Amino acid sequence: MLARVTTFAIDGLASSRIAVEVDVRRGLPAFTIVGRGDAAVRESRERVHAALLNSGFEFPQRRITVNLAPAHLRKVGPGFDLATACGVLAASGQLPLERLERWAVFGELSLGGELRHCRGALAVAEGTRRCGLEGLLVAHECAREAALVDGLSVAGVGTLRAVVAVLRGGEPPPLPRELPGPAPATADPDLDLADVRGHPDAIRALTIAAAGGHNLLLSGPPGIGKTMLARRLPSVLPALSRAEAITVTRIHSIAGLRGGGGLVESRPLRAPHHTISAPGLVGGGALPAPGEASLAHHGVLLLDELSEFSRSALEALRQPLEDGHVAIVRGQRRVVFPTSFQLVATTNPCPCGLAGSARCRCSEGDVARHARKLSGPLLDRIDLLAYMQRPRADALDSAARTSSGQIADAVAEARERQATRLAGTGLLTNAQLSPRLVREHVSLNATAAAALRQAYVTGTLSARGHERSLRVARTIADLDGSARVHAEHVREALGLRGQDGAAGADAERAA
Amino acid sequence: MNACEDCLRRTALIGRLAPHVERARRRHRHLRELLTLTDDELIVALGGERRSELKRAHETFDVRAARAEIERAGLQAICRHDERYPPRLLQAADAPAVLHVAGELQRLAALAFEEAAAVAVVGARRAGLDGLEVARGLGRGLAAAGVTVVSGMALGIDSAAHAGALEVGGPTLTVLAGGADVPYPASKRGLYRTLVRTQAAISEMPPAMAPWRWCFPARNRTIAGLASLTIVVEAAERSGSLITAELAQELGRAVGAVPGPVTAPRCAGSNALLRDGALVIRDAQDALDEALGIGVASVTATAGRRAAALEPPLRTLLREVSDGRDTVAALAATPAQAQAALAGLAELELLGFLRRGPGGRYLRLG
Numbered sequence: 007m008l009a010r011v012t013t014f015a016i017d018g019l020a021s022s023r024i025a026v027e028v029d030v031r032r033g034l035p036a037f038t039i040v041g042r043g044d045a046a047v048r049e050s051r052e053r054v055h056a057a058l059l060n061s062g063f064e065f066p067q068r069r070i071t072v073n074l075a076p077a078h079l080r081k082v083g084p085g086f087d088l089a090t091a092c093g094v095l096a097a098s099g100q101l102p103l104e105r106l107e108r109w110a111v112f113g114e115l116s117l118g119g120e121l122r123h124c125r126g127a128l129a130v131a132e133g134t135r136r137c138g139l140e141g142l143l144v145a146h147e148c149a150r151e152a153a154l155v156d157g158l159s160v161a162g163v164g165t166l167r168a169v170v171a172v173l174r175g176g177e178p179p180p181l182p183r184e185l186p187g188p189a190p191a192t193a194d195p196d197l198d199l200a201d202v203r204g205h206p207d208a209i210r211a212l213t214i215a216a217a218g219g220h221n222l223l224l225s226g227p228p229g230i231g232k233t234m235l236a237r238r239l240p241s242v243l244p245a246l247s248r249a250e251a252i253t254v255t256r257i258h259s260i261a262g263l264r265g266g267g268g269l270v271e272s273r274p275l276r277a278p279h280h281t282i283s284a285p286g287l288v289g290g291g292a293l294p295a296p297g298e299a300s301l302a303h304h305g306v307l308l309l310d311e312l313s314e315f316s317r318s319a320l321e322a323l324r325q326p327l328e329d330g331h332v333a334i335v336r337g338q339r340r341v342v343f344p345t346s347f348q349l350v351a352t353t354n355p356c357p358c359g360l361a362g363s364a365r366c367r368c369s370e371g372d373v374a375r376h377a378r379k380l381s382g383p384l385l386d387r388i389d390l391l392a393y394m395q396r397p398r399a400d401a402l403d404s405a406a407r408t409s410s411g412q413i414a415d416a417v418a419e420a421r422e423r424q425a426t427r428l429a430g431t432g433l434l435t436n437a438q439l440s441p442r443l444v445r446e447h448v449s450l451n452a453t454a455a456a457a458l459r460q461a462y463v464t465g466t467l468s469a470r471g472h473e474r475s476l477r478v479a480r481t482i483a484d485l486d487g488s489a490r491v492h493a494e495h496v497r498e499a500l501g502l503r504g505q506d507g508a509a510g511a512d513a514e515r516a517a
Numbered sequence: 518m519n520a521c522e523d524c525l526r527r528t529a530l531i532g533r534l535a536p537h538v539e540r541a542r543r544r545h546r547h548l549r550e551l552l553t554l555t556d557d558e559l560i561v562a563l564g565g566e567r568r569s570e571l572k573r574a575h576e577t578f579d580v581r582a583a584r585a586e587i588e589r590a591g592l593q594a595i596c597r598h599d600e601r602y603p604p605r606l607l608q609a610a611d612a613p614a615v616l617h618v619a620g621e622l623q624r625l626a627a628l629a630f631e632e633a634a635a636v637a638v639v640g641a642r643r644a645g646l647d648g649l650e651v652a653r654g655l656g657r658g659l660a661a662a663g664v665t666v667v668s669g670m671a672l673g674i675d676s677a678a679h680a681g682a683l684e685v686g687g688p689t690l691t692v693l694a695g696g697a698d699v700p701y702p703a704s705k706r707g708l709y710r711t712l713v714r715t716q717a718a719i720s721e722m723p724p725a726m727a728p729w730r731w732c733f734p735a736r737n738r739t740i741a742g743l744a745s746l747t748i749v750v751e752a753a754e755r756s757g758s759l760i761t762a763e764l765a766q767e768l769g770r771a772v773g774a775v776p777g778p779v780t781a782p783r784c785a786g787s788n789a790l791l792r793d794g795a796l797v798i799r800d801a802q803d804a805l806d807e808a809l810g811i812g813v814a815s816v817t818a819t820a821g822r823r824a825a826a827l828e829p830p831l832r833t834l835l836r837e838v839s840d841g842r843d844t845v846a847a848l849a850a851t852p853a854q855a856q857a858a859l860a861g862l863a864e865l866e867l868l869g870f871l872r873r874g875p876g877g878r879y880l881r882l883g
Contacts, residue, residue, distance in 0.1 A: 204846070204850075205846065206849050206850065206851050206852040206853075206854060206855035207845040207846060207849060207855035207858070207859060209852055209855075210852050210855045210856055210859070213852075225876070225877065226876075226877075227876075355875060355876040355877070356875065356876070360876070361646070361875035361876035361878075362646075362874055362875040362876030362877065362878035363876065363878070366646055366875075366876075368646070369643050369644065369645060369646075371643060371672070373646070373875060374704075392877075393844070393845070393876060393877020393878075394846065394877075395844040395845075395846035395847065395876070395877065395878075396846060397846050397850075398846065398847055398850060400850050401846070401849070401850035401851075408852060457864070457867060460867045461863075461867055464867060464869070466866060466867065494860045497859070497860035497861075497863040497864050497867075498856060498859045498860045498863065500863035500866070500867070501845070501858075501859030501860060501862055501863040502859060
């Protein structure tokens with residue numbers, strides 16, 4: 007007898023429908039799985055066998071052939087266990103077929119018959135909905151995540167017996183309460199800018215970065231608080247929209263960063279260690295998996311000690327930064343991962359970190375080498391550079407600290423102004439403005455234009471830096487609620503101007 | 518084309534003899550003796566087995582081809598018989614026969630005519646950041662007072678002196694060890710381009726020649742010869758800058774040095790010069806007093822006048838930076854103050870009073 011069960015395989019960031027066909031017929035007892043499965047799929051036989059018997063079902067002593075179709079797709083992971091088990095039960099007459107034909111099942115089985123959590127429940131639920139099926143059966147840890155998809159009945163169950171009960175027409179159990187996940191992949195909501203003492207200029211730079219979506223480089227001596235500040239960027243960013251949150255949840259679920267729980271609510275903050283490889287950063291692997299840049303999608307990618315990262319890893323970030331997505335090609339497969347993140351990097355200004363002070367021990371050559379490590383296409387994409395120094399004593403004592411909440415309000419208003427101005431372009435922030443759109447949307451008054459021209463003429467700015475300063479000045483004007491860009495906006499933007507990758511304006515003038 | 522045939526012939530000979538000079542130097546033949554020899558003596562002294570071949574080449578020298586090559590390289594040449602040849606340099610017995618000029622010839626005349634004061638600022642390639650800042654300040658202060666800053670565009674002190682002079686628009690003159698159309702070191706390409714565009718770069722070597730080791734001390738004699746005062750900013754014990762100082766002394770020119778920490782090996786040579794009686798140069802004012810006479814030009818007078826014209830808040834800010842509160846962190850305690858400080862510092866930078874230096878520290882200019 008033949009049974010056909012629907013499940014899904016994770017394919018990049020989406021899911022592909024897989025038909026699990028189980029054929030049970032007379033012959034020498036055997037259990038074969040075909041259809042390009044990996045080791046986890048082959049081992050599935052033992053789990054299914056034991057789970058059926060331990061759940062009190064009969065394992066047919068016949069010739070069982072399982073086919074995972076379509077056969078050209080590689081199938082990876084233990085998510086096919088449940089479909090295989092259901093197929094065996096149906097093909098041996100222990101389970102009616104009618105509901106099984108309208109529902110998809112997805113999950114790993116333990117030997118005792120418990121259903122285990124699998125990566126990518128949200129993508130699977132979206133696939134189920136797309137295929138027009140009625141419902142989805144998953145492990146109860148994944149249920150809240152799968153239930154984010156509207157118009158789909160989701161049953162989160164704990165055991166194979168409960169699965170069978172639902173498929174026999176029983177009522178699906180209610181969704182479980184929120185479960186504690188593993189280590190949070192998103193920003194810690196307890197981090198607040200009010201914890202930072204001093205550094206009003208760096209906080210200002212952070213505010214501008216948040217308001218305009220600009221990438222930010224924090225440069226300063228060791229221990230000054232660069233990382234502490236950078237980790238607080240998500241606390242001033244606007245909340246994720248529902249669509250953004252769904253995307254982030256899908257990516258994090260497929261990467262295995264989420265145990266249970268529903269929607270990811272705060273913006274992700276990813277801070278990979280500087281030993282990370284290029285594939286680790288942008289995604290890769292034999293079966294392409296998202297990298298840190300994708301895990302930071304709609305959030306913040308923090309590169310601590312930028313100069314320590316390998317050249318190849320930083321070069322690989324170029325396309326993702328430029329395009330907001332990255333295409334990974336492996337064999338005949340091409341997978342596109344979204345990588346629209348905000349970059350925050352920290353660095354020492356020179357190898358000893360004390361550049362500019364009398365205690366700096368670095369020679370000009372050391373400093374140049376250090377700058378060269380940082381240079382390149384990455385710096386061209388960083389609009390803002392804030393130097394951090396030891397705060398003065400009265401700044402430390404100052405009672406008036408700005409909380410993240412206050413800044414977040416200002417940021418939200420500035421973002422709203424940008425969204426209104428950019429309506430129809432598909433863009434959301436000033437940082438995304440192309441040179442053409444900069445000309446269109448950034449209107450300077452006469453004194454502002456004069457200040458910028460002067461900066462260009464004196465060599466303070468390069469052509470590229472000119473462009474970046476325009477974008478930043480636009481954001482500062484947005485924070486100010488001003489429709490036109492005034493001279494003081496331009497000047498502040500110049501005070502926070504970044505360095506140039508190719509022919510560093512600063513470096514060249516330091517000659 | 519203004520260089521005479523004999524001088525061009527000699528230049529071609531020196532170019533051809535370059536590897537021989539290199540070998541002779543290894544056998545400790547004194548470079549200055551060699552360079553004062555006549556053409557024939559040079560061939561005899563250095564030619565070795567190739568003597569007759571060199572002699573033939575020397576006699577059949579094609580001046581038209583040489584001139585065409587100079588023109589192709591975008592250079593101009595003047596020889597020591599030309600009235601525009603820097604007169605101060607002529608006082609040296611071993612002065613280059615021909616100077617190849619990248620940039621406009623008129624500018625060279627303006628940079629190095631007899632009455633124009635010229636000061637050489639030279640020093641270590643591997644210099645400390647404070648040494649670099651001193652060199653830059655010297656370049657700036659001297660150039661602002663109209664004194665030509667002569668140096669060699671080497672890494673470190675030399676380039677910093679040029680860069681400082683360029684900050685106020687020159688005048689500054691660079692003397693290269695290789696051909697005048699070859700930016701050396703290559704990493705200073707950007708500086709070279711600016712110098713050629715707005716100032717001048719000169720060399721005695723034929724176009725396109727890459728520098729041999731002996732070319733650097735040879736170049737140093739030109740630097741010393743052009744300047745009425747040579748200042749060594751940082752020099753280790755066996756440094757090329759000390760050669761420049763020695764050559765300047767032989768020409769009877771003044772030599773000064775910037776004092777460095779006695780514990781720093783990179784300042785050992787310059788400190789030794791001071792012990793031997795070199796002038797103590799602490800800043801551009803000292804250098805100006807020495808080059809032009811005490812009280813003739815003042816570094817601060819012009820800057821002070823300009824600063825007085827600033828609006829009061831900017832003037833206050835500038836004074837604070839001068840008093841050592843030279844970072845935004847030191848100027849501001851609240852975000853609003855930081856905002857004002859960032860904008861104010863940027864404005865002062867655009868007006869040419871400040872420069873954002875390493876680590877985000879603002880440096881007072883001129």
